[in-house]
Amino acid sequence: MRPAAALEPRAGGATLFDLPHELKAFQERVRHVAQTEIAPHAAETDRTERYPWHCVEVLKREGFMGMTIPVEHGGRGASYLQAVILIEEMAKACSSTGRICVESNMGALGAIMKYGADAQKRLAAALVLAGDKPAILITEPDAGSAATEMTTRADHKGDRYILNGKKHWITGGGVSRLHLVFARMYRDGKEQGIAGFIVVRDPDSGAPKGLVIGKREPAMGVRGIPETEVLFEDLEVAEDMVVIPPQGVRKGFAGLMDAYNGQRVGAGTVALGIAESAYELALDYARKRRQFGRPIAEFQGLQWMLADMSIQLAAAQALIYKAAARAGEGFPDKREAAEAKIFASETAVRVTNDALQIHGAMGYSRNLALERKVRDARMFPIAGGTAQILRTQVAGAILGIRTPQARDGYLKLGAGE
Numbered sequence: 313m314r315p316a317a318a319l320e321p322r323a324g325g326a327t328l329f330d331l332p333h334e335l336k337a338f339q340e341r342v343r344h345v346a347q348t349e350i351a352p353h354a355a356e357t358d359r360t361e362r363y364p365w366h367c368v369e370v371l372k373r374e375g376f377m378g379m380t381i382p383v384e385h386g387g388r389g390a391s392y393l394q395a396v397i398l399i400e401e402m403a404k405a406c407s408s409t410g411r412i413c414v415e416s417n418m419g420a421l422g423a424i425m426k427y428g429a430d431a432q433k434r435l436a437a438a439l440v441l442a443g444d445k446p447a448i449l450i451t452e453p454d455a456g457s458a459a460t461e462m463t464t465r466a467d468h469k470g471d472r473y474i475l476n477g478k479k480h481w482i483t484g485g486g487v488s489r490l491h492l493v494f495a496r497m498y499r500d501g502k503e504q505g506i507a508g509f510i511v512v513r514d515p516d517s518g519a520p521k522g523l524v525i526g527k528r529e530p531a532m533g534v535r536g537i538p539e540t541e542v543l544f545e546d547l548e549v550a551e552d553m554v555v556i557p558p559q560g561v562r563k564g565f566a567g568l569m570d571a572y573n574g575q576r577v578g579a580g581t582v583a584l585g586i587a588e589s590a591y592e593l594a595l596d597y598a599r600k601r602r603q604f605g606r607p608i609a610e611f612q613g614l615q616w617m618l619a620d621m622s623i624q625l626a627a628a629q630a631l632i633y634k635a636a637a638r639a640g641e642g643f644p645d646k647r648e649a650a651e652a653k654i655f656a657s658e659t660a661v662r663v664t665n666d667a668l669q670i671h672g673a674m675g676y677s678r679n680l681a682l683e684r685k686v687r688d689a690r691m692f693p694i695a696g697g698t699a700q701i702l703r704t705q706v707a708g709a710i711l712g713i714r715t716p717q718a719r720d721g722y723l724k725l726g727a728g729e
């Protein structure tokens with residue numbers, strides 16, 4: 313028989329399946345803030361489609377904006393797992409606020425804090441800690457899943473780059489200050505590869521004038537955050553605002569996309585939080601609603617739905633926590649991030665739908681939160697890498713082959729020559 317000691321929690325208090333004490337305490341604190349100060353505004357944020365600045369103030373006060381920024385830059389040096397716990401609780405209360413927590417701790421911020429020069433890190437940290445949710449600008453009208461086919465170009469001229477092109481579906485367009493723009497870099501008319509370009513926009517004056525916010529998409533869900541077109545019209549970016557990962561600009565896109573693994577785990581966590589809150593509503597309703605002289609929870613058809621919802625949520629949470637916990641000081645692993653996002657986002661679509669079904673007609677009413685949660689969940693198998701593209705990545709890892717996106721990108725950039 314295995315000695316009992318082998319089953320004891322390891323020093324530090326965490327077993328494989330339990331959060332350490334300090335993270336549990338943090339989770340309790342976030343849950344309280346989320347339920348008392350964020351949740352009461354969620355329906356209004358959805359209805360008005362306005363950016364929830366009042367929620368940002370709460371996040372700022374609690375030190376949740378830029379929590380993952382290292383201590384030397386004024387943040388708390390929080391781990392990905394801690395950020396995931398924050399996002400999960402916030403997303404249960406309000407999906408828009410959950411997404412603000414993702415983008416103020418991962419995504420563009422993660423890329424700059426990892427690959428940026430010191431001055432770039434200081435700039436990014438200061439903006440986020442002051443309440444900014446950075447924007448990451450990759451997708452273009454003709455380059456969605458095939459992101460490496462982007463045509464936005466940055467031409468070197470003197471001590472700067474001149475950007476021209478168009479992005480769309482940019483989260484935070486019009487409200488974000490910090491922008492990380494992915495563009496094809498040219499020097500002496502010769503293409504170098506894809507790099508990140510830091511641009512700071514003043515939402516009040518609209519400066520710099522070469523960065524133009526285009527039309528807003530009338531999105532289905534998570535309506536508190538705008539998704540817009542962003543155009544570059546001879547936008548000047550100083551040379552020292554370029555972000556290039558250590559592998560160099562030619563293979564820079566792959567490095568920048570590593571930073572996106574964090575964003576994917578974060579997006580999966582928002583989906584998880586939305587689904588968990590829908591499940592909790594369904595459980596409560598199934599216990600209270602009576603038909604045929606008994607609570608509907610006594611009908612086996614609904615019991616099996618609830619059981620499946622609970623199992624799927626537990627599995628999604630395990631994949632997310634695993635990807636986040638194993639990130640350590642770096643970014644989550646590409647395959648683990650993809651697996652977590654695929655499963656959590658598809659689970660969220662199923663679970664929110666089933667939760668609505670359990671509510672019968674009341675689920676279909678805009679007076680309850682279910683129809684909003686169904687709409688909110690739907691974005692996650694699409695945004696930040698579709699479930700199909702991420703499956704291709706997982707398959708690539710299993711089979712040891714390059715995914716089509718990477719292969720096309722490398723061919724275009726001439727790598728592997």
Ligand code: FAD
Nearest residue numbers: 448449450451456457481482483691695696697698700701
């Ligand atoms: P397409 O690439 O045109 O795909 C259409 C369909 O074809 C999809 O079902 C896709 O899975 C499938 N498909 C394509 N290629 C393959 C393949 N090789 N194998 C199998 N199936 C394939 N982008 C940003 O840069 N910044 C943002 O802040 C941002 N925020 C977003 C927020 C929201 C709410 C949404 C919906 C999108 C956001 N996006 C953002 C864009 C998002 O990342 C893209 O929508 C996504 O990468 C897919 O691109 P696409 O929409 O052009 O779809």
